[in-house]
Structures are given as structure tokens and as C-alpha cells.
Amino acid sequence: MRSTTVFIARPVFPDIIDRLRPHFDVRTHDGEAPLSQPELIAALQGCAGVFITGSEKIDATLLDACPRLKAVCTMAVGYNNVDVPACTARGVVVTNAPGVLTETTADFGFALMMATARRISESERFLREGKWKHWGVDMFAGGDVHGATLGILGMGRIGQAIAKRGHGGFDMKVAYHNRSHLAPDVEASLGATWMALPDLLRAVDHLVIVTPYTPETHHLIGAGQIELMKPTATLTNIARGGVVDDAALAEALAAGTIAAAGLDVFEGEPTVHPALLALRNAVLTPHIASASVPTRRAMANLAVDNLLAALGAGPDAGRPPTALNPEVLG
Template identity: 60%
Template sequence: MRQPRLLVARRLFGDLLEPLRAHYRLDVHDSDVPLSPAALTARLQGCWGLLASGTERVDAQLLAACPDLRAVSLVTVGFNNLDLPACQARGLLLSNAPGVLTEATADFGLALLLAAARRVGEGERFVRAGQWQGWAIDQFAGAPVAGTTLGVVGLGRIGAAIARRAHHGFGMRIVYSQRRASPEAVALQAQHLPQTDLLRLADHVVVMVPYGPDTHHLIGAAELALMKPSATLVNLARGGVVDDVALASALQSGRLAAAGLDVFEGEPAVHPHLLACPNAVLTPHIASSTLPTRRAMVQLAVDNLLAWAEGRPGPSPI
């Protein structure tokens, strides 16, 4: 029986892809530049499966143009690039890569919080520019972190891992908001609050909710106005959960002290108003970027495809 075709839509780790060749004919787009929607559609002609990142959009239009597509395996946790109703109507096999990036992302979340609150980015740029003339009593005075209140919007796997680090390592009080109480809350002595109360109370806020229509601009101008002027906002979720234009305005006006962002609306483009904010620490979607973690993400996506080739359920279905 002829092997089914599989499109690998991004440059990944070639050694991890090799086991797939026993079951699939691979078409590898060995580039960090994503395929355009038209190019993706063209490359998927005759393909049974797609191994993708969170960039490639799989929606009703693409599915109508790619009648042979039966499976999509993502190397990412987020799957807002999938039109789930359309995929489910087709009966596609779907998987993502949860769990394997939790600890690396949580480490980075705390690093981003500390960098923003303690003005690390501003200080580093100041030194590199040759502007430092010596110690001053209030130079780059930032906000305290230890013993303050951390608000976590979305206490899922990663949100809880950040909260554990903050609570046990920095003695922070944890408050959180989401639709239902989290089973992690008891061990963290975390208080479940409505989002409006969380924003008013917290000294620092980390956003860790999935992106979708219900969470688009979950943090916008009205929500930012509730926060303390001394507060820090960190977004590790997805671009679009936070209204970047409203955030830039709050940062520029002094309505908010600092922000740390690893994700952006329309990335890799970053809104120029955010780029103009010295009190924003901006990183290029690297929260999960340790080599072991990124390899584990690809391995889990490969494992799903290997399982499907053998007629078994994959380890991480959506």
C-alpha cells in the first residue's frame, strides 16, 4: 500500500522526523518563514496529514480545497489556528503538545515579570548606550515583587506553575480568575476572584488564557484602567488576548507602570506604539524556548502521527 503524504510545514528537528519516513512520504518546508495560505493550500494537495506550528491556519476554506487532508498534528499547545467546528465536521484527527512546555514557559513567565517590574530592560539599554555615570539613590527604581500580590488570569497548567514559583519562591499572595475554581488553588492558598476584582487588587498580573472569540481583547482599555498605576502586566498567552494599542497607551500615559510581552497581535509584527514604550519588555515568542522543551514539543507531535499511522489513538488529542 502506498504511503500517505505528510506535509511538515515548518523547519523542525530533522532527526526527530526520521521515524515518520517509515509510514509517510514527507514533504518538508525546511524554512522558518511560514507558508502563505495559498502556498499551504498548494502544498497540501494530495496530503493525508499536516505537521504544523500554531501559525498555519486550517479553516473551512482550506479544508474545502484540500479534500485528502485527514490529520493535523501541532507542535504547539495553542490551537487557535484551527477552525475546530470545520475540522470536526471533516472528522480530522487533531493533536497538540500540552504539558511538555509547562515548566520552561513558567520559568520564562517569572523572568519576564521580574524584568518588567524591576526595569531590567531599561537598565540594560542604559548601560549599553554608555549613559551610566554612576550609582544614584533612585536610579531605575522599580516595583517590589516578593511579598506582593500576583493575579493570574487563567490558572491552568502554566498559570499554576507560575503561581507555584511566585508563592513558594517569592512569598507572593495568589489571586486568580477563570470560569471555574482551579484544583491547584488549595495548595497555593489562592483566592478565586472575578476578573475585575483581581485587576484592582493585584500588584502584578499574568495572563495565561487560551485565545478565541471569548478572550479577544480580554484585557483592554477598561480593564487596564482598573489596575494599579504601579502594576505590571505580563502576557504569555496569545497575541489578541491583550489589546496592544490600549496597553501602549496605558504605558505611555503612566496609567500602568510596566509590561512584559512574549506574544503580540499580528506577530511577528509588533505595534509601533509598543516599540516606543521603554517600560515594556518585549520578547519574540520564546517562553518555551529551551532546546529540550522544543525537542519534546516536536517529539510529541511526531508520536501522535506515529500512533495514527499504526491505528492507535495519539497521546495528546485535541
């Protein structure tokens, strides 16, 4: 088994990567920046498996250049950077890391929504810049969260966890849009009502976006959709860059079409649209929704579990726990 080589595409907790060493020859990329596509192809020569994050692009070109590759295991839950059909056609198993980051990501999404509604980042900058000279009745007055209408776009695990926080903790009215309706008992437990997207956008005080990024959801929220929202509403995106048209959002924020936005993900990240950087009513964070130490460790451990199993090692040999295309396993 030690003749099998795997590649770790980003620096990861060393003790977790050490779990692979009794079974495989392990190569690592130790730089902070992700590898370019040509660099990744070069690094994967002779490798049977690769551990990736959400930054490395796995497409047909790479797969054809790395014919020994048999397993692509990401520690992220999203996998829009991996061409799963191309992997399936070549017999390459793909795994992701769902479930282990649900609660931590929901915590962050709710926190980002609250920071956006209550103008926390804007008021902190005001204080740090030495501008606080007196108190005023309307100083940084934002919108209430308790009792408001929470809209959730994408009602998977994370969306439901956010709904639970809003309904159970803040007495919010919960509306959602999803490709399919939740079961009636789940809707009832979350106090959630399905709405068509235009109706959802008109109704909500705070919109939180958690939908996966696919060709169908590219720019799902653009200028036309934002115009349907209340001028007092906020928008929070913890899904993926590209679900929201960042340029259109920046224009809407500057014009006061909506009150504020909280963004953890961006089109073309780590590049951020310069207009967003200049806005006082945009709360911006660098894709850290799952960034607690316990959760990031759990994500990495699940990716290692998958890599071991996909290449025939460990207690789940031949049965990766979270395969996206298990049909390739036979």
C-alpha cells in the same frame, strides 16, 4: 503505508522528523517564513497529514481544498489557528502538545514578569548606550516581586505552575481569575484565591496572563480593564496576542496608567504595534516562552507521536495521545 504522504510545514529537528520516514512519504517546507495560505494549500495536495506550529492557519477553505487530509498535528499547546469544528465536521483529527511545555513556559513567564518589575531591559539599554555616569538612589527603582500580590488570568497547567513559583519561592500572595474555581486542596497548595476579574485587576501588583485565545477572550484586557489596575502594577502576557488590546496597552504605558508590561505575544505577530516598540517601560520578546531545546524537542516529538498514531502507525496506532476531537476516530 509509505504511499501515505505527510507534510512538515516548518523546519523542525531533522532527527525527530526522521521518525516519520519509515512509515510515510515526507515532504518538508524548509524556508524560515511560514507559508501563505495558498502556498500551504498547494503543498498539502495529496497529503493525509500535516505537522504545523502556531503560525499555519487551518480553516474550512483549506480543508475543502485538501480533501485527503486526515490529521492536523501542531507542536504548540495553543490551537486558535486551527478551526477544530471544521476539522471535526470533515473527519479530520486535530492534536496539540499540552503538558510538555508547562514548566519551561512558567519559568519564562515568571522571568519576564521579574524583568518587567525590576526594569532589567530598560536599565541594560541605558548601560549599553553609555549613559551610566553615576549611581543614584532612585536609579531604575522598580517594584518588589517577593511578598507582592501575583494575579494570574487563566489558571490551567501553566498558570498553576506560575502560582507555585510565586507562592512557594517568593512568598507572594496569589489571586486568580478563571472560568471555574480550582479544587479547594489545589487552591490551598498554591495559596491562591479566586477573584472576579475587576477585583483581581484592582488587587494585583503583577498580573500574568495565561488564558487561551478564543472569541470570548479577544481583548479581554483593554483600556477599561487596565484603568482598574494600580499605577505601580505590571502586566505580563505569555498567552496569545489578541487577549490584550495592544494599542490600548501602549497608550496606558505611555500615560503611566500602569508601570510596565512584559509581552511575549502580540496581535498580528510578528508585526508589533509601533507604539510598543518606542516605550522604555515595555519588555518585548519574540514569542519564545517555550524556547528551551529540551522542551521544543519534546513538543516536536509529541506532534510526531500524534501524527504517527492518527495515520495508523507506531505503538499508539489509531489512538493519538492528545487528540482535541477524538470523536472523529470512531
